[in-house]
Amino acid sequence: MENKNTIQSIFDTIQNKIGRELRVNISGIETSVNDDRNSQSLTIKVLSIIGGILSSLAFCLFLTLGSIDKSQTAMYILSGIFFMTSIWMNKKYDKVILDTISVCLYLIGYVAFGIGFYLGKGDPLYVQLLYMLFATITLLISKSYILTFISILMINGACIAIFFEIENIDLVHALVVVIAFICIYFTFNEAKFMKIKAIGGKRYLAIRTGLTLSLLTCLYFVGRSTYMDRNWIFNWVSSGFLILMVMWLINCLLNRFHCEDIGKKILVFIVVLVCLGFTAMTPAISGSLLLLLLSFKVNYKTGIALGIIGFIYFIGMFYYDLNISLLHKSIAMFVSGAFFILLYLMIFKKSNSHEKA
Amino acid sequence: MKDIERNDLELISEHSDISEKELQQSLEDFIYPDQDSWAKFIRIVLLTLGVGFMAAGIVFFFAYNWDELDKFIKLGIVQGLVILVTILSLTLKIDLLYKNIILTATSLLVGVMFAVFGQVYQTGANAYDFFFAWTVFISLWVFISNFPPLWLLYLGLGNLTIYLYWEQVARNWDFIYLTAGLFVLNASILLICTWIQKQKKGEIPTYFTNTIAIAAAIWSVYSNLYWILDGRGTEAPVIIAATCLFYGLGLWYAIKEKSIFYMGLIPFSIIIIISGAIIKGIEDDAGFLLISVFIIASVSFVIWNLIQMQRRKNHGK
Numbered sequence: 001m002e003n004k005n006t007i008q009s010i011f012d013t014i015q016n017k018i019g020r021e022l023r024v025n026i027s028g029i030e031t032s033v034n035d036d037r038n039s040q041s042l043t044i045k046v047l048s049i050i051g052g053i054l055s056s057l058a059f060c061l062f063l064t065l066g067s068i069d070k071s072q073t074a075m076y077i078l079s080g081i082f083f084m085t086s087i088w089m090n091k092k093y094d095k096v097i098l099d100t101i102s103v104c105l106y107l108i109g110y111v112a113f114g115i116g117f118y119l120g121k122g123d124p125l126y127v128q129l130l131y132m133l134f135a136t137i138t139l140l141i142s143k144s145y146i147l148t149f150i151s152i153l154m155i156n157g158a159c160i161a162i163f164f165e166i167e168n169i170d171l172v173h174a175l176v177v178v179i180a181f182i183c184i185y186f187t188f189n190e191a192k193f194m195k196i197k198a199i200g201g202k203r204y205l206a207i208r209t210g211l212t213l214s215l216l217t218c219l220y221f222v223g224r225s226t227y228m229d230r231n232w233i234f235n236w237v238s239s240g241f242l243i244l245m246v247m248w249l250i251n252c253l254l255n256r257f258h259c260e261d262i263g264k265k266i267l268v269f270i271v272v273l274v275c276l277g278f279t280a281m282t283p284a285i286s287g288s289l290l291l292l293l294l295s296f297k298v299n300y301k302t303g304i305a306l307g308i309i310g311f312i313y314f315i316g317m318f319y320y321d322l323n324i325s326l327l328h329k330s331i332a333m334f335v336s337g338a339f340f341i342l343l344y345l346m347i348f349k350k351s352n353s354h355e356k357a
Numbered sequence: 358m359k360d361i362e363r364n365d366l367e368l369i370s371e372h373s374d375i376s377e378k379e380l381q382q383s384l385e386d387f388i389y390p391d392q393d394s395w396a397k398f399i400r401i402v403l404l405t406l407g408v409g410f411m412a413a414g415i416v417f418f419f420a421y422n423w424d425e426l427d428k429f430i431k432l433g434i435v436q437g438l439v440i441l442v443t444i445l446s447l448t449l450k451i452d453l454l455y456k457n458i459i460l461t462a463t464s465l466l467v468g469v470m471f472a473v474f475g476q477v478y479q480t481g482a483n484a485y486d487f488f489f490a491w492t493v494f495i496s497l498w499v500f501i502s503n504f505p506p507l508w509l510l511y512l513g514l515g516n517l518t519i520y521l522y523w524e525q526v527a528r529n530w531d532f533i534y535l536t537a538g539l540f541v542l543n544a545s546i547l548l549i550c551t552w553i554q555k556q557k558k559g560e561i562p563t564y565f566t567n568t569i570a571i572a573a574a575i576w577s578v579y580s581n582l583y584w585i586l587d588g589r590g591t592e593a594p595v596i597i598a599a600t601c602l603f604y605g606l607g608l609w610y611a612i613k614e615k616s617i618f619y620m621g622l623i624p625f626s627i628i629i630i631i632s633g634a635i636i637k638g639i640e641d642d643a644g645f646l647l648i649s650v651f652i653i654a655s656v657s658f659v660i661w662n663l664i665q666m667q668r669r670k671n672h673g674k
Binding site (some may be wrong): 010011013014017018022023024025026028029032041043044046047048050051052054055056058059061062065066096097098099100101104190191192194195197202253256257296297298299319325326327329330331332333334335336337338339340341343344347348 | 361363365366367368369370371372373374375377378379380381382383384385386387388389390392395398399400403404406407408409410411412413414415416417418420421617618621622625628632641642643645646648649650652653656657659660661663664667
């Protein structure tokens with residue numbers, strides 16, 4: 001929204017669509033339009049995060065090379081100061097220009113705390129648990145866009161690190177299902193979250209981006225046989241949940257586009273079940289497909305791009321890891337290709353002939 | 358009237374009495390894809406999966422029968438496939454977009470063909486001449502189709518060929534020549550693309566120019582850091598001149614067109630180069646503290662400038 005005329009024309013369009021006149025606080029909108037958060041492009045977000053990471057890396061090198069990281073108490077104090085300054089700064093002045101310094105201080109806070117804990121020869125498990133606690137507290141008390149995003153990644157990273165620490169990495173399967181469920185809940189209730197003041201607007205977008213990256217990270221771990229025990233039951237169970245979610249999503253879409261033909265619905269479900277059923281030993285495939293469909297459903301471009309990259313990568317890894325001969329892989333791929341082409345011809349040639357009729 | 362964006366609905370949600378249900382309805386009507394977009398999406402996904410899987414199946418089939426097949430059969434089958442797919446892209450009565458997707462797949466098959474050639478005649482799979490031949494023999498399709506993803510593949514292959522040539526043949530050339538050369542090459546291509554766009558001689562998508570700009574920026578940072586950290590005084594003037602020229606042109610264009618992307622990318626590259634100079638200048642741990650502070654201050658300044666620019670752009674100034 002740039003100026004009064006544009007604001008008015010947008011209002012007119014929406015009012016026409018919903019069929020009633022809205023009571024609007026125009027001056028409030030004008031103030032928000034001029035707020036720098038409203039002008040925040042992807043370039044600015046990327047710059048803030050990369051700048052923050054580079055700067056904290058340089059600071060950590062300074063700590064190490066200057067041998068300042070030898071005192072446990074100093075590290076804890078430094079960590080506490082940095083955490084509090086970062087959160088306070090974002091709470092007091094929610095300005096885009098302060099994002100880089102805020103990210104930098106926040107990350108150094110974690111590193112300094114980790115160094116302090118390491119100096120005291122503490123159990124790494126507790127460090128991860130404390131990281132998770134810090135990130136959760138940040139999520140609850142900070143309203144900042146950038147800290148919300150980093151906290152979500154931190155919680156997810158700490159969870160995975162804990163699973164490695166307790167030598168039970170299979171728990172990532174459960175994490176995948178939980179994150180996928182939260183992603184669906186967030187995506188399907190966009191309007192609801194937009195209306196909640198504490199979460200709405202840019203913060204909602206930060207949570208969604210954080211969840212998307214967290215889901216992809218977990219899918220990477222469940223997709224790589226190097227990290228996982230070859231306990232097929234976990235793969236099948238998490239795949240089962242993810243396939244059910246995909247089917248439920250497709251059902252919602254069919255209902256949205258008023259497809260009431262039960263026969264057609266059953267056919268669609270059978271096709272999806274057959275296609276994804278064959279890949280059940282790699283939950284990452286159904287997981288990335290779910291992410292792709294969810295993102296496309298709400299026109300979330302970053303999610304679509306990440307979903308496509310993930311989908312292609314996990315399919316590649318699926319065939320790479322398959323313990324069958326090259327001939328069988330070749331046949332499986334050729335048959336899959338022919339199946340998709342056939343499906344394409346069935347759906348679109350049929351719909352074209354209907355249109356012509 | 359401009360299209361309604363998610364941002365607009367966020368503001369309306371915050372500053373009006375629109376209900377949750379009405380907001381959801383507005384999101385579905387103005388932001389979420391409609392039935393036609395879904396149909397197009399499914400069409401592209403199915404076609405890409407179909408063509409992709411079939412092509413991969415064929416490649417794996419060769420890999421399986423590798424030792425048993427005669428070299429003429431090996432080469433003949435791949436070449437036959439290239440011809441078949443090209444004919445398909447010419448004769449099928451489908452959208453130009455799908456024809457171009459098929460042509461891109463054919464260009465990849467040309468790569469497979471040269472890989473087969475390389476293995477039959479033991480030239481190695483990563484020989485520079487293999488990539489050079491691949492680049493040369495898809496040139497015609499690239500120029501005729503003018504399909505941006507195919508152009509990206511072409512430029513990527515060009516970069517890779519030059520890199521491999523340096524690695525395998527021109528080892529006596531210093532690495533700094535390679536980085537500086539690739540910087541100038543990519544920056545020049547970007548310049549030509551921008552000129553074409555400005556002269557309205559062709560439609561070039563933003564993601565295409567942005568990708569080339571990122572490649573040029575990476576090589577420029579690399580070459581500059583190389584001469585700074587390695588103390589290469591002889592090559593420095595040329596690299597500095599090229600950097601000043603292209604960065605200057607980029608900044609001029611960014612200010613003129615109010616381009617947030619270039620106004621972020623170029624200053625950020627300069628920040629990295631200056632950080633390298635600080636490391637070289639202050640060779641102790643205090644240098645890193647200085648870099649940390651410098652990065653925070655300079656990136657914050659760049660962001661502040663970008664916000665001002667965005668505001669001016671939004672207000673049509």
